[in-house]
Amino acid sequence: MSDRETASPSGEPHAFSYAPMPDVGLSVRERLGQYPRVPDITFDALRTVARWTAVGLTKLQFPIEVRGEEPSGDRVALVANHQSHLDSLLVLASLSERRRREIACLAAKDYFFENTSFALASSLFAMAVAFDRTKYTELRRWTRILREQQRGTLLVYPSGSRRRSEAHDAILFVIASSGWSIVPVAIAGSAKAWPVGSRVWRPFRRVRVTFGPPMSVDTTKDLGVSLAAFWSANT
């Protein structure tokens, strides 16, 4: 047998080399919150089951009216108003399964990823990923992530809280400058379906999710104003 026959098509013999998964050494909580997600058979399977369950239960309990065209494209940021813990589930229930599979919802690390059980619930049922709002370098980190990421769907609440309605310009700037398409989403009725401060939700309330056309971005300030106008017109 010649040397060529014993080698790979590139001519070099294959040697053993170990390339640990990039999140080896991180805690379960940190792994659940990372974006982009590192493929994990267990988490992926659990997330699929949890997603089907959550979306099924949401659709059963809340008649959702979906308006507008579902977003298209490979790098899409759904930018929504935020009034209730139900918001992410309502948006998920309004999307196609393909979009649901890849969506990641930016969630406050100090709230949703403070302990493992809460992180599991947020990550598996609501597709949450951790956004550390206490670190000033976080926006720079997300700029890098979004620039590198060639495919994905993000759900972002630029108000940062259910108690606030105005969008933070900084996160909008990060998304826009990274070349992601910004699709405004208005959620109406969720504040009554699960009000802030209430421990349980109130089923069978009517809710509406409206997808707007992708926004053209000139300045970040205009973006915030346009978003506010879209939300107020559709809620």
Next chain:
Amino acid sequence: MGIEALPQPLAAYTALAAISVVVFGVFLRITRLTAGWLPYRTWLVMLPVVLVALWLGTWAWALLITLLSIYGFKEFARATGLYRERLFVLAVYLAMIAANVLAYVGRFGLFTVVPMWGVALLTLIPILRNKTEGMLQSFALSVLGVVYFGWFLAHLTYLATWEGGLGLVLYVVLATQLNDVIAFLFGKLLGRRHWTALSPNKTVEGSLGALVFGIVFAFINWQLAFPQLPWWMVLGLGVIVGAGGQIGDLTLANFKRNVGIKDFGNLLPGHGGILDRLNSLTLVAPVAFHFVRFFFGGFP
């Protein structure tokens, strides 16, 4: 002398575990050994998990061993990068489940051929994927998963299904865990001469101390866990735990050094990953199992 007559010393071991937890807690408080609190707190979770599974019955123990095998292999696969090859990983998971199910139902013949069927299943994957690059490495690592992390650990399930085998399960599990602690303590207190590149912190004194402790501990447990065994078998079990535990530990240390990591994970605070806790048990369980079985002419 029938092995069926072995006692079921679970209640005694549970009481001993509870007393040990209290005593060790007091010891840590008195000595103000702050470094010991983190592993101690993890033990407060691990011990009940092990004992509750044994109290619930063989099915719960089999389930626990299956989950530990799968999670342990997952740590290994993530550390080596094999985890990217989902088909290989899933095939290993399947072999692990099969090994434990067959151990649970007591089909010894089928149980012993699980590695063969597991490896046979793995041979299909490069063909199905029609790929050569990296396949030898993935195949080899998966074979290791089927045999070393799957089939070896499944012996613990088989041991528990054997009438009177609970004493051996308890002894093997507790003795290997204690052995690690003793090797560490002896090494810290008396260790002078380092002897292996596989784990440079290991000392001759620590290893000999652990070996002696393994033998002594086997005789201490003799009447409680396996009173029907003759003295020479108790001695043998002591050597298996005392030496085998350290060999298992070094084997996994070697794997870690090859891969370039310190711990396989961080699921168990103060201990590392599941594999860092199971490293000794993985080797001791099958060796102890076949040692006892061989000299008693087979299981019922």
